[in-house]
Amino acid sequence: MILFLTTSAAEGAGFLLPLLIMLVAAKVMAELFERLRQPAVAGEILAGVLIGPSVLNWVTPSDFTNLLAKIGVIFLLFSVGLETRPAEMFRVGKRAALVAIMGVIAPFGAGVLLMRLWGASGVEAMFVGTAMVATSVGITARVLSSLGLLETKTARIILGAAVIDDILGLLVLAVVTSLASGSVNYTALILTSVLAIGFTAFVALVGAPMVTRMAPRIENLRVSHALFVASLLLCLGLSAAAAYIGVAAIIGAFLAGLAFAEASEDKPTMRQQMSGVTEFLIPFFLVNIGMLLKLEVFRDRWVIALALLVTLVAVLTKLVACGLAAQGLGWRRAGQIGMGMVPRGEVGIVVAQIGLALAVLDQKLYGVVLLMAVATTLIAPPFLRVLYANEVREMKTDPVNGDVQ
């Protein structure tokens, strides 16, 4: 009887169940991970592994889940851009730039070298190297914020450097993605680099101030929530434009976020509306990431060995290269900055997924990169707490900078 009834009214409602399962799994695991003082992002990816074909097989990756993931990652990069203050990069100046540049060159070079020695092809090696480039600013920022240390000099250098290396990482991705098209066309490669850099420079230098200047006029429009709507349109528009000129759509989304970062700084309503969209859509990206992981690749001990090796290189290169770049501040601070740059997270994961989608990375390398991205994110926070122990103690006993508790 029930079956008879559902055929009519449930028609076309079949998309609801995967949507529901993905969101419930993501949020339950996020809650669990937060309680274990681990990053929610890792929990949401693990949720995907659990409900995906590798374990429970409740939801199968499909065109539909891929589409949701693509929309999710666009809003993920938009929100990363929205949290990025171009002004911060300039404020901490040369030191942050040096930390960022060293922190891009070392992991990329070491990653490519390691993979080549392992016997990977040039394009495979460059994709893994690219995934090792970009620091995930969110994890470190959350740790430092929970310690009440966001205003320290090292924190500001870390955040500034993370912003710069996000941009550098996306540029490397733009170049490597176009390389991955198969035939290495150097004219096309240079054109892509120039387009990517030009696009980034234009949005950052011209677009952002323009949006900031136009914001009051946008808010005066009759259409409801005009500023929020304008940011949605710019996000989709620049994503489409980026895809059209041949760089990843997410770069456009990131730049759109960047353009609205300053204009939305004192607009809590707009930010909360955007957080509603991102809280809803990003989990589909993270869960899909997990669903695409074939756990059986780790039955191969060489894959586990490679994953551990890549993770080790990813940690050491950031720690040493960024630490050296900040060495003028003393060894302890250099260590804080080096460790602060270790978590990869989102951008590394995005690179892994693009590599899989372009068939540049196979299932094994996808697993390796994913494990590296998640592992660096889990490793850094406890070390950061240890490295900042002195500052936390000082703050507690110094009545000027903090309350005695």
Add this chain to the structure above:
Amino acid sequence: MILFLTTSAAEGAGFLLPLLIMLVAAKVMAELFERLRQPAVAGEILAGVLIGPSVLNWVTPSDFTNLLAKIGVIFLLFSVGLETRPAEMFRVGKRAALVAIMGVIAPFGAGVLLMRLWGASGVEAMFVGTAMVATSVGITARVLSSLGLLETKTARIILGAAVIDDILGLLVLAVVTSLASGSVNYTALILTSVLAIGFTAFVALVGAPMVTRMAPRIENLRVSHALFVASLLLCLGLSAAAAYIGVAAIIGAFLAGLAFAEASEDKPTMRQQMSGVTEFLIPFFLVNIGMLLKLEVFRDRWVIALALLVTLVAVLTKLVACGLAAQGLGWRRAGQIGMGMVPRGEVGIVVAQIGLALAVLDQKLYGVVLLMAVATTLIAPPFLRVLYANEVREMKTDPVNGDVQ
């Protein structure tokens, strides 16, 4: 060269362009309609007609746009539920209930009768009748709010009655939808009605107080924006449950909104987050509605004649039946209440689309219902301003209830 580049990086970014075009068109038309003092909803539907196959053919209705529309309508009904105060229904009491019930029976009866006389089948007639049932509370509320008259007794009766007839309308829809499955199975029909009423009663009487009681505990969860996330999960969960027990998914979404209405009353963050999701997703529903309209059906003069006739009946039945129900308050107030109940809008449009999807309504009848829903929405506001002219004057000269201007 550009083409060569796009093949790699733009791969799978093809969904961005229809997304962008739909959202831009919707918001430009919404802005235009707001400036002309017309409802934005009508503008967004017209945007769909313009970019759809009937006129410019920039975007073709596809599985993808249908999917977006389905997600959009779920959040539309969720937000309608969220704006519904069950307490309001009880406060204005019997008068509102009488207005609502008369306002359901008269248009449904007259609509079915008219369609049967026109030669339509029983199921067609019932679908058109159902589309004529539910008042769109949003339009009237916005007019009264712009006049500063939301606190008047007639306004409260209109809003209370609109809430009740939303629920009655959705119940009628549940029954008619299950009827539309083709074979009229009376046992199944009764079962659906009982399930729909039981489901509604359970959520309204048990679910809503439970959510309100549990809200502080939900907010204490570690997962970020827990209350908002919980409302998303309940929305998707009840939608899936409604589809499973054989009533339209949107009824579950509406009830989920209803369940969170009280709990979220003093939670501006959660409401703004939800408004972000709805502002983003609802336009896809409205634009899709317009895209599905084949303008050429109006080349048939009989279709235009029927559309005008249905619109006339839709206006007169609400005006007369609701006016009579409120007649004890004096004729002027009865007229205000009757006219306040005229706009159909969203729910009528939802019924039209379900009818089209179930192949119960053909393109012509879809056009007729759509025109009625939009026309009643455009007709009511100017009349309301005239009918409330006295109150507006009084308020301006009465220093107790309003400022002298």
